[in-house]
Amino acid sequence: MTRVDEFDSFYRSTSDAALRVTYAVTGDRTVAREVTVDAYRRAWRDWSKIRDRHALSYVRNEAWKLAVLDRGTHPLRRRHEDDSDTELLDALADLPSDDRRLIVLMTLGSTDLDDAAREVGVTDEDGIEKVTSAITALEAATGQDIDTLERRMLALVEVAQQLSLPPSDHIRRKAVQGRRRNTVALVAAAVTALAFGGVVATEGDVLATGDVLPDRQRFGAETPDLVLDAREIDAGNLLTSAQVSQLDPEAEWTVTSTDEDTDNDRPYATCPTQRFATVDPLKVFVRSFEGSGRLTERVAQAIEVAPGVAAAEEAYARLVSWYADCSHPRTQLTETYRVARPFGDFLIMRMVSNRSPQRTFTVGFSQSGTVTSTVVHEVDGLEAPPIEVFAQTLNDSVERVCADSGGRCTDDIQVQPTDPPRTSEAPEFLGVVDLPPITTIDNVWAGVAPTGTGPNPAATPCDRSEIAGEGVTGAGSRIYVIPEATGLPPGFGAVETVGRFASEEAATAFVDDVRNRIAACPGENLAAGVEDTGAFDTGVMSRGFTWRIGFEVADAAPVSVRTAIVQRGSAVAQLTFTPSGEADVSPEQFLQLAQRAAQRLIYLP
Secondary structure: OOHHHHHHHHHHHHHHHHHHHHHHHHOOHHHHHHHHHHHHHHHHHOHHHHOOOOHHHHHHHHHHHHHHHHOOOOOOOOOOOOOOOHHHHHHHHOOOHHHHHHHHHHHOOOOOHHHHHHHHOOOHHHHHHHHHHHHHHHHHHHOOOHHHHHHHHHHOHHHHHOOOOOOHHHHHHHHHHHHHHHHHHHHHHHHHHHHHHOOOOOOOOOOOOHHHOOHHHHHOOOOOOHHHHHOOOOHHHOOOHHHHHHHOOOOEEEEEEEEOOOOOOOOOOOOOOOOOOOOOOOEEEEEEEEEEOOOEEEEEEEEEEOOOHHHHHHHHHHHHHHHHOOOOOOEEEEEEEEEEOOOOOEEEEEEEEOOOOOEEEEEEEEEEOOEEEEEEEEEEOOOOOOHHHHHHHHHHHHHOOHHHHOOOOOOOOEEEEOOOOOOOOOOOOOOHHHOOOOOOOOOOOEEOOOEOOOOOOOOOOOOOOOOOOOOOEEEEEEEEEOOOOOOOOOOOEEEEEEEEOOOHHHHHHHHHHHHHHHHHHHHHOOOEEEEEEEEEEOOOOOEEEEEEEEEOOOOOOOEEEEEEEEEEOOEEEEEEEEOEOOEOOOHHHHHHHHHHHHHHHHHOO
């Protein structure tokens, strides 16, 4: 593997982690992004020296030094982070720099005490003492125990995830440009010195530029021949029946087909609009398996070989978007997981098709070098394989190709629940794929384009809430209907309003005010009744509350709505669903929908 390939893999697998550590120790997202990028540029310039010597520690140390010295920006003098945990950032900023770095490395950096102490430059004994004093100081400043503080530390990842880093080729290009500028200055100084000394050396071509060097010397070390490597990939790199059998060891698994036709455009799974996501792939392979046993199961694996790493990354993003924007009738996204790896994370989505027969789809996406791999498991009913087992099968699919694709292989994986991927339109709102099926209606939900600020259409007569006013940004509303369904009254549908308050405290006060108004509603309005109350609270991440509110109407049938108010940091959403007879959702379904609305708030600008 070439040095370019090694660095690119290192950058993809570590840059997010380095950025979140730098953000926590500096408290300024702009500075954190800039110094992290500069640190990786320095890492590329020194790659031959650091590649085997704690490269990630080198990057984090360089970012820290740049933040303190090169930028002239002291980490305590940060910008206001109105959508982050400002209390925690302030408490961290009050710690001595070594103490702060140690506590951040041991939480967000997933580093043990010995390695963290070595990175900061203190002894193990000093490290223990500094960490202990840091914990004591944080507990005193916040009034919370270490377990709660650790969860709050980990929640800072949300803010760091909103920052985008440039691709690795941009890092390398800018690093080389910076080095060339330095070289030009040095050469100019040398020529000037020689001229004044009356001596100019011309033999040996010591001042030859890169333009007159052979192409092999100029480019060979910079660009791996990934196309040549990809020629080694064939059907032998696909999963075997034995590997697939771990998804259901009781079934007998057989290969039903293996297709290598790049012209075949028929999708092999439910949500994709095309068979392949790669533009002009060099090679494609699709293998199908069937499991004969107690359950009706099917597995499909696809490998797409792209012309380069950038094309493979684009294909990966396109694959995920096909499922994030899935608009098949009665198909709902239920769970999302991140498969954390040292060399780049994978994604798993679990979806349920509520048509007859009901089917559960588990879909895994991976990208290794120039190759994207998709694994789809389908089963009748809801008895899907454990996520950990599916993640191992997904990793097995990568190990079959990583050596020949310019990627990196590893068995070190961790599976964690995560937020759903962003949708293509209005990602801060619920997506069509989030909405539950309604009775036997076999038509697709549709979301109307969001509207701007104005009266809150999600407010009920009980709360009369307005997510608007001074300090509220990004406010808007979106209406959801099933336009092609028959037999539904005009009032049937859902509406969601979102907005970001000036601070988390302001958002908390607003949510509590809505709760109090709804709780007091039956006493103030004898025609109103409140039932089906529900709540969820994930600590520092999000919280929400749901109700069913009924109203007696003179000379007319009673009407009811389901409403929810949810909060994620300083962002708030109110969701109101208007049922009609049997066209309703259960209290459990509506609570799950409210939780998804809270997850989507991460994408609110």
